[in-house]
Amino acid sequence: MAKTILVIDDDEDILEILNIVFQDSGYEVILSRVGLETEFINVLHPDIVLLDVRIVGSPKTGADICKDLKADARTKHVPVILFSAEHDLHTMATACEADSYIAKPFGIDSLLMQVQKQLS
Template sequence: MNKRILIIDDDEDILDILKTIFRDEGFDVIISNTGQAASQIHIIHPDIILLDVRINGSPKRGDEICSEIKTQYPNQKYPVVLVSAETNLAVIANDCGADFYIRKPFDIYDILLEVKKRLT
């Protein structure tokens, strides 16, 4: 069974690029340009979540969504990766309980390598 990745980002270009890269590597990819998909975690059952901090049009920031995921599913292994250009990303990731973070702009091969590391 392929590993499932949930990617939440308001940038359609980033969603398209990441979807293509991860699908080409054999992952099952679910994308969302709003934070609404986070309320479906129990249905989606992702193996990892890539989450932007600022999601235009979403009532919640990515770090708030991350905190909620970690609180609502304490016994589930849903690794959350913040992917953002925020200057204080390390602090934000630590405060919300993210498993790690990747700064934008990112190198496609680096993000692929980091995700694969977390899923093996």
């Protein structure tokens, strides 16, 4: 059974590219251009969540969503990878208890390796 990746980013181009890359790698992919509440993410049952830090038009940042996921007993086990061009990404990822982070721009191979590492 294929693992499910939830990708949340407001950039349609990034979502389209990641959708193709992850599907070609055998993953099921769920895409969202807006931040999602923990309750909704729990219903989706992703195996991993990739979150952009800045999500234009969403009331919460990716770091806020990550913090909510890690604070909820139903979703705290789900690996979260933050990705962003923010200069203090490491600090943000640590503060929200993200499992990993990757700086934009990122290489597709590096991202795939991070995802595989978190899913293993």
